Amino acid sequence: MWIAELPSFIYFYLGALLLPLLRGWGRNLVLLAIPLVSGFFLWQLPEGEHWQVTLLGFELTPFYTDRLSVLFGYVFHIAAFIAIVYALHVRDLLQQVASLMYAGSALGAVFSGDLISLFVFWEMLAVTSVFLVFARRTERAYRSGMRYLMIQVMSGLLLLVGVILYVQASGSLRFDFIGLEHVGTAGLASWLIFIAIGIKCAFPFLHTWLTDAYPESTPTGTIFLSAFTTKVAVYALARGYPGTELLIYIGAVMTCFPIFYAVIENDLRRVLAYSLINQVGFMVVGIGIGTALAVNGAVAHAFNDVIFKGLLFMSMGAVLHMTGKINGSELGGLYKSMPKTTILCIVGAASISAFPLFSGFVSKSMVMTAALNNGYNVIWLMLLFASAGVFHHAGIKIPYFAFFAHDSGIRTSEPPTNMLIAMTIAAVLCVAIGVYPEMVYSLLPHDVDYTPYDTTHVLAQLQLLFFSALAFVWLNQRGLYPPELPSVNLDVEWFYRRLLPRLFEFIMGLFWSLNEVLRQTIKRFLSALGNHIHTHSGPQGILAKTWPTGRVVFWVAMILAAFLILSLY
Amino acid sequence: MMNSDSPGFFDKPANVKRVLRVFYACCALLLIMDVVIHRHVVHPWETLIGFYPLYGFLGCVVLVLLAKVMRKVLMRDEDFYDHQPRVVDLVTDKKDGAESEASDVDR
Amino acid sequence: MLIHLPILQVIIPLLGAPLCLMVKGSRFVWGFTLLVSLLASMISVALLWQVEANGTLSYALGGWQAPIGIEYRIDILSAYLLLIVSCMSTIVLLGGYRSIEKEIPVSNQSYFYVAYLLCLAGLLGIVAAGDAFNVFVFLEISSLASYILIGLGKDRRALWASFQYLIVGTIGATFILIGVGYLYIMTGTLNMVDLAQRIPSVSESTTVLVAFAFLIVGVCLKLAMFPLHVWLPNAYAFAPSIVTAFLAASATKVAVYLLFRFSFGVFGIELTESILPLHEVFIGLGLAGVFAASLVAVFQQNIKRLFAYSSVAQIGYMIVGYGLDSVAGSMASLLHLFNHALMKASLFMALAAVVYRLGSVQLKDLAGLASVMPWTAAAIVIGGLSLVGVPLTVGFVSKWYLVLAALEQDLWWVALLLVVGSLLAIVYVWRIVEQMYFAPSTSGDQSDGTREAPIGLLTALWILVIANIYFGIDTRLPVGVAELAAEHIFGGRL
Amino acid sequence: MELSTLLHATMFLPLVAVVGILLCRHQPNIRDGISLLAGVLVFACVLAIHRQFMSGGDVDITWVEILPGLSLSFSLESLGLLFALIAGFLWPVTTLYAIGYMRGHHEKNQTRFYVFFAIAIATVFAIAFSANLFTLFVFYEVLTLCTYPLVTHAGTDKAKQGGRVYLGILLSTSILMFLLAMITTWAIAGTLTFTSGGIFPEGTPAWLLSILLALYVFGIGKAAIMPFHRWLPAAMVAPTPVSALLHAVAVVKAGVFTLLKVCVFVFGLEVLPSLPATQWLIYLAGLTIVLASLVAMRKDNLKARLAYSTIGQLAYITLGALVATELAIVGSAMHIAMHAFGKITLFFCAGAIMVACHKTEVSQMAGLGKAMPVTMTAFLVASVSIIGLPPGGGTWSKWYLIWGSLEAGQQLMVVALLVSSLLNIAYLLPIPLQAFWGSSDTNVESSSQLKEAPMPSLIALVVTAFMTLVLFVYPNGVYDLANRING
Structure with missing residues (x-):
């Protein structure tokens, strides 16, 4: 059946075209059906090249599947489905179309077998996602969106030049291992592609588009945003640059510096944006180490991160949706009116903090073990610090300032049912993967035997987390903890x-x-x-x-x- | 469902204290287990007793204190970036429309 | 009969002139004159055909052979000029009836036709004559007739312009006479072929050089080379429209012919080249003429004067071609002779139509002309485009060859300046076009009083306009003949 | 049908339409119908030509030989065919648009408008099919002249001044430099016939060719390379359909088309890179790209902004022509097509906004998206294509231009192209985005006053906007033609 062999992005693009013709339940049905149908067909499909097309004299393979890309394909489908459920109450055609196109572009990018297709979807990611920012329909969001678009397009342009040079030098269009070891033209090419990916991946100094735009998006839009762009970049790194040592250091920096900002940031979604960079840092380190275990860890962490970061953004989105506020300084005490959201948020927080039996635990420990195994001691210490730190800001700060802390006096109710359902799905997945990691393991690109649930790991992780929590409590009790203040913190974005x-x-x-x-x-x-x-x-x-x-x-x-x-x- | 007007669980300091007490107990237990349980380690530091708890605690304290210092340097008003025109506006001279195009005619 | 064609060419208009006085009724006089002119042009066509077929024709008047008798000598260059002059005269006359009727008092109309035919006869005679003295005689005939023609204008300033032309023209003629006289003293002959043979043997003498100087300056005065052009703008501007059209198309062309004839034909290329830095001087003066006259034209308010200055500029182009001193340059120059006759005749004819209807040639009065006189306005546009040198018009062809000739000698700056000159033409032509097409008509009375020019005028005008385009596309005739003529004159002896 | 018949048909059908338009000047519906019908027929002819050309058809037509070896002749060649296809497609579409616009705007002298429009189109086909430089030059000038009445259509002093600048620059550059260069070329090469690989004999001094190249680049004023670009903004006084078809497609594309022809078929790809002047002219093109974008940012008048954007985009094509690698030529040729569809849409939108809402300044357009969603969406789509982002066709031409520049080692030009892309975003995208999401504080008119443009115009702009998307998904047709230029 030819329909079953269609590239995943086609379903999403066609669905997006179909949406304007539909109203009400019909539209919702299509929205929900697309990731399910597409995901089903993807699951049925064997690995390999599925579609070849001649464009401008090039032989393109826009639909190429292997273990690595399929895993990303799965998680993107899951993320798309959850996000769609979460956004089901939204009656904004623009957001619906943009989000379907965006998800489709992400799928297109990970299934691109050649560099030209990759470039096209790379740009499509930028063009489609920016509307999720614009859809907030505020002046701030508009400006932020423009900056976001500029930077994303810049990434695309660098990729374009890099790809052309690379194709010129190597004569091959195939998107495969690139590496930074080339010299001459190919060397320049590989660096350009590397930087292009780096922008989307939010490398240090190239990261501000993320912390700038994500918090300005709509409550539902951010869920989509957090799931795709950076993960596509992680995928591209995993395919093109595994084992590049530079990535280890870049990744380590990425894990550490955002947590400082996260601690003093007031906008809770921006806190999550910083923690997103921090989590991507773990993946980048894993890819940089490049061993089977490390790459597996990185990829698995990407898989998990999509879900638990989505969950956290969803919970904050719910708060924003219900209260219209998102600054830590204005929130507090919401556990009374939004108990379910609170619990779901805590599940997400536990997952990101890598509590045992939650999804983040396994993948994060894989990366850290790999770092240790390969003798990157300092890196390991940095990752350890980052793990503690992430618990500190994402695991504690987010739930604490939103739902507990002092009572802000805001009285509201639980978010719409579809939001709760979406969050529940994500939470269930977090726990399920945490409890039964083989679910993801069996899909990982490399076959590695790794047992995360031994006492050593569990105990060490628990000690680390509990004592960083202790630090939080202690600092709070002593009044040393920096209060939430309405402010802007200067970042690299100051330059532009x-x-x-x-x-x-x-x-x-x-x-x-x-x-x-x-x-x-x-x-x-x-x-x-x-x-x-x-x-x-x-x-x-x-x-x-x-x-x-x-x-x-x-x-x-x-x-x-x-x-x-x-x-x- | 909790009645939103009634004081919540954490509004009572006693409850908070009770929770904290449980928490301290957990911490202590974990610290003790470090001695009790044998662990296979890769890095020599891991064998140090209380390495993880200490690292976690100190790491976070340093994190927060450093962040407070950062705040002094980096913090600006909430609308720091708002009071500047967009790049496009900066250079747009609104009076300079098509009229000026035809104004200087070369004969 | 055929053998007598060279003399018939001259004698028919010459005899026709007094006959005009006997014909009564302005329409009949006009018809008679037109007939004479038509005969002359048919003869010129036959002559050209003969010359092309059989080579140079020589006709001894009264059977007396040269050098004793008077020789009429028609080579390809002469035949070419005869064709231009007689055909232009015919076409101008064809359309001229109503304009003449309106611009010249009834009492003077017979004299007008007499003078016209005399002028035509003189011009044809200059070209056909084979000896230098006859050239002078015919020059005087045509000049005197043209003084009268110019003086017939209604504007009283015409008399004054005519007078100035008379003074300057007479000086020019006298110079030519002096030149011819010196030559006769040195060589003992007036026949140009003989002169050409004998001059090399005496070319060292000062007298010959002086003769050359007088002849060239005299001719340049007649052809209105910058800076000797001052008589021309007024004469053209104040003469009756038809006269302007006729003179612009023929008189200066004949003068240019004389320049070529004397310098290359009589004195010979070697001498001409040895005497002077002619090359540079003429190129310089030609370009100066192009720019000075064009710039003046840009600021003119009187369109007739404007086109008169443009004529001076166009003569500048011919002078440049002459100054290039090569087959290609001469060919370009001779080609422009033909083409310029076509464009200026059509432009001045169009102005005749404008004068006929509007009674004015001031630029401001032309506002909105295109809506009331569309055909005339279109003719001005096409004539103007031709003047500019837009492709598919004759102007383009001559400019093409001129620039090529300049490039052939690696004279880049000349080529560039020639092209820049066309730009100035654009400016002054465009001022008129804009006024005619895009300015709202100033006075209300135009809309009810003015209409398209009379059909006769339009017919002649559009014959010229179509010729402007036709010979811009099918260039075989002018290019072929001009090429032959240039090669002939550079081939050495006549 | 015979190829030569078809070729003639493209040039004469519009002229036949002129007669029809004049005859029916008192029945606007029939008159406009004739224009439309002629447009469709002409496009059908071009399509038929295309089919025969692809199956190896060839044709040589000579009208007259003006001077020995110098003739008005036409032949079929892929670049010209590409140009003809674009013009042929866009003429009926623009006519459709014009019907809505001219009526909606209550323009005077509509008959004159359609007449000169048709003449201009006939001229464009003559340019496209020219077999030699002379023929091209002739119709190049004709195009200048017959668009003048369109530029000054409004008849106001401002229009006349604009027209004077338009005519002044185009005529003077072409006569001063283009003509001179052409005559010199003739003097050197003895022919002006377009020949693959160039016509200059070997051993022609490089300095001479350099001068000639500079004369061509500046002389072809329609390509609007700085500093001879001022005519394009000046021509914006014309009614919008004119700006759309002529000053985004026909006239300006005739300029860069000529330049491409000169570079490929007069100089040849082997000669061009070896000339000392080429590098400087390439820098100039790069400078034009960036400067035009910067100026465009500064323009508040929408049409002026689009005009400067066009100048920048034309410089892309000039750049590709001068870089003169096969890939760059492909890029340039494709950009002719891609930019045509994008920019015409933008102008359509500008006109639609003017007709429906009487707004000309960008700063007044915030919040218009609610009233004109279709127009603004089309604007957005076309902007994306102009910027060169998927899913706009402009992506591919930019791809090839950058590739060609890289191949030729013009890294600096690659940077210029990249910077220009970003600047394009900065000056194009805010317009539709502000329209949809900006706060409309300035215009508090009641929403009932604001509506979409007349239906014909709307259809036209939707069609062209859609085409930019089609050209992204299916660029092969354009690519095949562009690729054939290199033989």
């Missing part, structure tokens, strides 16, 4: 939100005044020239005036004389 515009303004000012001076000069010169010509050639000018006959005769004589002199001498 403050410095660059100012610089641009300055340079452009110079440019325009120069331009003006130049134009005035030319204009003045032209009019002077015109006047000059006019004085000679105008009706009163010497050339146009009628001469008296005598003068004419005089000049005739002069010319004859000149002629004679010239010809005689």
